[in-house]
């Protein structure tokens with residue numbers, strides 16, 4: 657699929673995604689991958705685990721796309737961009753993913769006892785996010801995501 661064939665909204669999202677390509681968080685100790693690599697690593701985990709779940713794949717791919725705009729509220733920004741296009745559990749997973757990452761960083765990759773009632777979507781996104789910092793990891797090309805982006809952003 658050619659990106660030019662995507663719906664207009666999807667093309668705009670890809671443009672936002674491109675803006676993030678070389679961005680690295682200066683406060684992120686594990687930033688030996690770029691924002692784009694982290695996104696592709698995380699999105700690829702969704703692709704491999706749930707190849708039919710376009711909503712989850714796009715959410716995993718784009719979960720940090722707003723980070724250069726707002727570190728504190730980047731989860732809320734992408735959650736609301738996708739709100740009408742993903743199921744409520746994914747909206748919620750995006751909303752809280754930053755908090756879950758903070759917890760996992762503090763607890764050696766585990767969530768604390770206060771997080772035992774999370775949905776599968778929130779648990780998966782948190783785990784994929786936490787483990788998507790290996791530049792040698794499984795990283796699908798953006799072209800593999802285009803049909804899912806087209807599906808989620810088609811009106």
Ligand SMILES: [Fe+2]
Nearest residue numbers: 719720753754
């Ligand atoms: Fe994030």
Ligand SMILES: [Fe+2]
Nearest residue numbers: 694719720785
């Ligand atoms: Fe992330």
